[in-house]
Amino acid sequence: MKPSTFGYSRPESLEEALTTLDSLGTDGKVLAGGQSLLPIMSMRLAAPQHLVDINRLAELAYVRVADGQVRVGALARHAAVLRDPDAAAAQPLLGQGLQMVAHATIRNRGTTVGSIVHADPSGEMTAVLALLGGTVRVATAAGEREVAAEDFFLGPMESAVAPGELAVEASFPVLDPAAGTAFVEVARRHGDYAVCGVAAHVQLGPDGAISSARAAYLSVSATPVVLDLSEACGADGSGDVAGFVGDNLDPDPDIHATADYRRQLAVVLTRRALAQAHKAARERNAA
Numbered sequence: 001m002k003p004s005t006f007g008y009s010r011p012e013s014l015e016e017a018l019t020t021l022d023s024l025g026t027d028g029k030v031l032a033g034g035q036s037l038l039p040i041m042s043m044r045l046a047a048p049q050h051l052v053d054i055n056r057l058a059e060l061a062y063v064r065v066a067d068g069q070v071r072v073g074a075l076a077r078h079a080a081v082l083r084d085p086d087a088a089a090a091q092p093l094l095g096q097g098l099q100m101v102a103h104a105t106i107r108n109r110g111t112t113v114g115s116i117v118h119a120d121p122s123g124e125m126t127a128v129l130a131l132l133g134g135t136v137r138v139a140t141a142a143g144e145r146e147v148a149a150e151d152f153f154l155g156p157m158e159s160a161v162a163p164g165e166l167a168v169e170a171s172f173p174v175l176d177p178a179a180g181t182a183f184v185e186v187a188r189r190h191g192d193y194a195v196c197g198v199a200a201h202v203q204l205g206p207d208g209a210i211s212s213a214r215a216a217y218l219s220v221s222a223t224p225v226v227l228d229l230s231e232a233c234g235a236d237g238s239g240d241v242a243g244f245v246g247d248n249l250d251p252d253p254d255i256h257a258t259a260d261y262r263r264q265l266a267v268v269l270t271r272r273a274l275a276q277a278h279k280a281a282r283e284r285n286a287a
């Protein structure tokens, strides 16, 4: 299949991109890595009037650690974020999630910010941003605003980025030295979208006991769900979270899995993710 006819601009600077998007209004659509947008256009599930290709905005192809945040620019490819040693050391959950995103060829082209804006409920980076309480910086020709993760995901494939806006950066808080993270998922084939996935974060207190445990879920709901499991898992991590997770998740069925199967999978993956995150927290805390 081929896309419908569309107009095309390739700005050379952020300023030009924002002016172009502003002039196009609801007719404009940002093209980043194209790994989600072009297949959707080819299947005629979307028919934007005009694409604004941001691939020449080299100024947005950065990954840096500054002010307690890992900052990822709009043109940083998944592969570049995954390879970045400073980002890996500062926030291990980024790499743990990214290595589950698709295949190498797609990670070489697809952008981490694009993946978050695309807001696929099965996208690993949506759960990572939600669990860590990250933010997205969104710009227009008139100015900028910062959107918190909890306000960013509005529905399946729907984020807070409005027509005329460009998401310029996603920020992920640096991991505390007494905390650990893990990301586990089940996919039918390696590189496929997950049937269910769980990102976990465990924080230890000064006494070495668990002071907080949280998990975020993908492929379960229209938007990423974050559960506070601190009480259910207990100070030493030995509590069984099954009942709490089962009661608080209401998974959607689809052609890949029934709701019951997904709920059971979420329980099993939560136990695994929490155990791994707890182990990582103890190791980091001891180092």
Ligand SMILES: Cc1cc2nc3c(=O)[nH]c(=O)nc-3n(C[C@H](O)[C@H](O)[C@H](O)COP(=O)(O)OP(=O)(O)OC[C@H]3O[C@@H](n4cnc5c(N)ncnc54)[C@H](O)[C@@H]3O)c2cc1C
Pocket: 029, 030, 031, 032, 033, 034, 035, 036, 037, 038, 039, 074, 100, 101, 102, 103, 106, 109, 110, 111, 112, 113, 114, 115, 116, 117, 118, 122, 123, 124, 125, 161, 165, 166, 167, 168, 191, 192, 193, 194
């Ligand atoms: C076969 C296949 C398997 C995949 N498997 C997975 C997977 O397992 N997990 C996963 O998470 N993803 C997966 N993906 C998607 C991949 O991660 C994409 O790269 C990502 O979802 C979108 O990033 P992109 O840069 O390609 O965005 P694009 O496809 O260019 O854009 C996607 C959407 O986001 C908008 N957009 C992009 N960037 C911006 C911006 N800076 N500002 C405003 N709007 C923007 C576009 O307008 C469009 O609506 C897969 C893709 C393919 C083709």
